[in-house]
Amino acid sequence: MTTVTRDFHFDRHDEKTKTRQLLEQEWLLTNGLGGYASGTVCGALTRRYHGLLIAAYPSPLGRMVMLNRLTESIRFPDGSTVRFGGDQREGGLDYEGIEYLTGFRLEDGLPVWRYEFMGSVIEKQLVMVHKQNTVHLIYRLLSGEQKVRLKLQPYLQFRPHDASVDQVTDDPYMFTAVQNRYQISTGSHAPQLRLVINGGRGNFTLEEKQSTDIFYDVENARGYDALGTLWTAGYFAVDLGMDQEAALTASTETWETLAALPPEAALAMERERRRLILAAADPRARQGLAAELVLATDQFIITPAGRHKDSVRAHAMGDEVCTVIAGYHWFTDWGRDTMISLEGLTLATGRHMEAGWILRTFAHYVRNGLIPNLFPEGHNDGLYHTADASLWFFHAVNRYLQHTGDDATLQLIMPQLRHIIDKHLSGTSFGIRVDPSDGLLTQGAEGYQLTWMDAKVGDWVVTPRRGKAVELNALWYNALRLMQQWTEQNDPAYSRQLGSFADQTCRSFNSRFWYAEGGYLYDVVDGELGDDSACRPNQLFAISLEHSVLERDKWSPVLETVRTRLLTPVGLRTLAPGHPDYKPTYHGDLRARDAAYHQGTVWPWLIGTFVDSWLKLYPDQVQTAHSFLDGLARQMNHQCIGSISEIFDAEKPYHPKGCIAQAWSVAEMLRCWLKTSP
Incomplete structure (x- = not known):
């Protein structure tokens, strides 16, 4: 299978334009645990989340920034030194080094930088080891008449990845070295960063110091503290000859684990893992843009660090705890996002086993007829303030069954599916219940944002949408029809009852939600201020779901309204x-x-x-x-x-x-x- 490559093209003639492009464009690598590495193409830190190793720990730590950046330079035999990579300081951007960056690309999703200076060409590639908090930075001298001396100085600030950049570490950093193994921590029970150089002849020089003026430009634009301090214990120096490689490894894993998989082996295995992902996908998705999207989907499918009890339970059933990170950098796993994403992330990509794991994982978390809205950073218990995630669960199960025919999973989770339906009919948390007078689903509780439009600042719920929301009732109708279908053979009486409920919901929906004056659907009816005629995209779900609740003659005006507005x-x-x-x-x-x-x-x-x-x-x-x-x-x-x-x-x-x-x-x-x- 050919390598999937994306070259990032930037302006090589206008240095100012080039610098802006390299600052605005970012890259991302993930490790299947929720951990990641990410930064700008030029190397400058602009977000609190940027770093070369953000490790995923069990609760209560969550994701921790363990290695923020490296300063990189090469020394030539004549004594001249050249630095490569950008640096954002309080006084502005340090342009030195950016001029030498001549290329950036993704190879099967793995980032590669190309630097050219004084007749020498160096490439740098990053790889994270799957299911480990380990990153390898691999350097290669591709051309040049003589070997060079590569200098790598790690800078760090141990903190939660979502903590402010001005957070001060309570305890001092402690640096230890045994032979060529180096370790940094802030105490015996604190997270530990392990560093080692592989390949080439190298050494480490102690040079402890702080950089107190690191300026995070995006944090400043978002209204947060933007000035931070990074600490370094010293620098590595390693000789690099023509066609030779050297790698710096940063990890929180044990030394034994690191020794078992050196950098080049890790890179080869990760490339093979990614090629297997492509091979499993829909044949139309094995090349071009679709192949890039398939590789991108892999970033979100994780086994969450921690949740030990859940892992024990899942393993006893022959499963894995599997979930979906909603977004990088700051989101954790969200029920709604997981269910909406399931088809594209796992079914279109042929990852049917993971899809089943995800569905069975969330079925285990059903409480009072709801699946979790999200799992907060560093916590094992979910929060349940959502009115739609449980209904999207039915949609995801249906798509899974259509792709796999896995009736065994359906029967396994049937008690949870039935529990969800019954609790919505009788009423559950946050005012989520079916109004028996019209069969429509209503919801709302003071101070809670329950639909996907869930912005909240302090006590202000920006889009509360309390009442009977249009997409919730489209989802509710869809869930009733699906459950009617799934129970028809084993419980025909229950199936007929659900069919009656669905009929009532459909009649009420079409009489209540049509906004004749606008030619589209109300966003909410029976809301706090009556019926809301705001034109929003939520109305489309009344058409797009498997079982469309909206009468067909209304499809065209609704779709045309959405298309034009x-x-x-x-x-x-x-x-x-x-x-x-x-x-x-x-x-x-x-x-x-x-x-x-x-x-x-x-x-x-x-x-x-x-x-x-x-x-x-x-x-x-x-x-x-x-x-x-x-x-x-x-x-x-x-x-x-x-x-x-x-x-x-x-x-x-x-x-x-x-x-x-x-x-x-x-x-x-x-x-x-x-x-x-x-």
């Missing part, structure tokens, strides 16, 4: 322009950003419901449906190279914002790309 090249706006709450851009501090989060801001994942609705109404217009994805295809070279962002500004030029890589953005793009491809 909400569709953009990168997804759907969350609110139509002209509404008093509409925000054209997503920027500023937390309050300003959350005020715009679902008030116009574009979400790429919503392109999925639009494409599905379009093809239901116009099944012969597959090529047109495919064209709706062109803008997102171009975004694969912006913000996080090789992935798709969480959100975009609502107006041109549609700047990417939010998480640099989002599970449902990637998943829905891949699913729709394959659905609309020959």
Whole structure:
């Protein structure tokens, strides 16, 4: 199988433009545990989340920044020294070194940098070991008349990855060395970073110091503390000859684990693992853009660090605890995002075993008729304040059954599915219940945000949507019809009862949600302020789901309204322009950003419901449906190279914002790309 390559092209003639491009574009590597490595292409730190090793620990630690960056330079035999890579300081960007960067690419999703200076060419490649908190930085001298001396100085700030960059470590760093093994910690029970050089002849020189003026530009723009301090114990120096390699390994694993898989073996195994992922995918997804998306999906499928009790239970059943990181850098695993993403992440990619693990994992967490909304960072217990995640669970199970025919899993989780239905009928937490007078699902509790439009700042719920929300009732109807189908053979009386409930829901939905004056659907009926006629994309789910609750004669006006008022090249706006709450851009501090989060801001994942609705109404217009994805295809070279962002500004030029890589953005793009491809 050929290597899947994405070259990032930047301006090599205008140094100012080149620098801006290299600062704005980012890369991401993950380790299957929730840990990651990430940074800007030029090497400057601009986010609190940037680092070469963000390790995933069991609770209560969660994800920890263990190695922030390296300063890198080479020394030539004549004594001259050249530094490569950028450095963002309080006084501005240090341009020295950026000029030598001549190329950046992803090879099967793994980042590779190319530097050229004084007749020498050096390439650097990063690889994380799957299911380990280990990163290898591999350097190769590709051309040059003489060997060079490579100097690598690690800088660090041990802290939770979401902690402020100005957080001060309570205990001093302790550095120990035994032969060529080096270890840094802040105490015997604290996390430990292990460093070792492989290949070439090298040594370590003690040079303890601090850099107190590291400026994180994106943190500043987002309204957070932006000035941080990094500490170093010294530097490694290693000789590098023509066609030779040297690698710096940073890890929190044991020395025995590191010795078992040296850097080159780790790189070869990770390349093979990625090629096997491609080989398992839909044949149409094994090359080109689709192959890049398949590799990007792998970043989100994880075995969460910790959750020991759940792992013991799963292993006893022959399973693994498997879940989905909603987005990098700051999200953990979310129930809603997992269920919406499941088809694109696991079924389109042929990862049916992981799909089953994910569904059975979340079935185990069902409480009071709900699956978790999210698992907070560093915690083993989920939070359940969501009205739609449990209904998306039915959608995900249905897609899984269509791809696999795995009736055994359906029967295994049937008690949880039935429990969810029954608790919604009788009433569960947060005011989630079916109104017996009309069969519509209502929800709402003071101070809680329960739908996917869930922004909250302090006590302010930005889009509360309390009442009968349009997509919740589309999902509820879909769940009833699916459950009616699944129980028809083994419990026909229950199946008929569900059919009656579904009929009532359908009648009420079509009489209550149609906004005749606008020619589209209300977003919420029976809300705190009555019926809400805000034009939002949520109405599309009444068409796009397996069982469409909306009468067919209403499909065309709804779809046309969404196309003309909400569709953009990168997804759907969350609110139509002209509404008093509409925000054209997503920027500023937390309050300003959350005020715009679902008030116009574009979400790429919503392109999925639009494409599905379009093809239901116009099944012969597959090529047109495919064209709706062109803008997102171009975004694969912006913000996080090789992935798709969480959100975009609502107006041109549609700047990417939010998480640099989002599970449902990637998943829905891949699913729709394959659905609309020959």
